[in-house]
Amino acid sequence: MVWLLLLLMTLNHWVLAPLLQLTEGLLELHWFGWLVLALGLWLVGGAAIPRPESGSPKPKSGAEPGRPRP
Numbered sequence: 001m002v003w004l005l006l007l008l009m010t011l012n013h014w015v016l017a018p019l020l021q022l023t024e025g026l027l028e029l030h031w032f033g034w035l036v037l038a039l040g041l042w043l044v045g046g047a048a049i050p051r052p053e054s055g056s057p058k059p060k061s062g063a064e065p066g067r068p069r070p
Helices: 002-022 031-048
Strands: none
Touching: 002 031
């Protein structure tokens, strides 16, 4: 996770910043690099969150819902 953050920061510094300098209106477009960085972190963070399995939990073997085990 840390290496991905470093990769995104490096991408922002070495790739997006020079591209933004080549464009006109640098002051208006400077937020773009931080937006891309935030979006990348949001996507990576969302992918790291475990999702619960769909459907209702299955009863344990031999047990029926509402009835004790024999």
